[in-house]
Amino acid sequence: MDYKPHGVCSQLIHIEVxxxxxxxxxxxxxxxxxxxQGIARLVEGMTVDEAISRLDGIRCGMKSTSxxxxxxxxxxxxx
Numbered sequence: 001m002d003y004k005p006h007g008v009c010s011q012l013i014h015i016e017v018x019x020x021x022x023x024x025x026x027x028x029x030x031x032x033x034x035x036x037q038g039i040a041r042l043v044e045g046m047t048v049d050e051a052i053s054r055l056d057g058i059r060c061g062m063k064s065t066s067x068x069x070x071x072x073x074x075x076x077x078x079x
Contacts, residue, residue: 003074007065010036013074021048023075031067039068048075 003013010031016024026040043051052072060066065073 001074001078003070003077005065005067005070005074007063008060008067008070010067010070013067013071015071015074015078017048017075017078021078022046023048023051026071028067036067039071043071048078051075052079 001015001017003015004011005013008031010028012029014025014027014029016026018024023043023046026043028036028040039055043055046054052075055068055072056076057072058066058068
């Protein structure tokens, strides 16, 4: 799936989820490249629910959201 995040620097999040609800091949377009590559590698193979529980609500500075939080929001649409 492709998800358009809101309120962050990244412009698109690509996510693949298998039949067992495990995350694969996360890729962010734009944003802080090193940090987002790290997030993508950390969630690889993680279940959708586990990733949501770890990432939901993370803020970036004064923003009410962050790229990890937006990944959680995208994953919530797959529940």
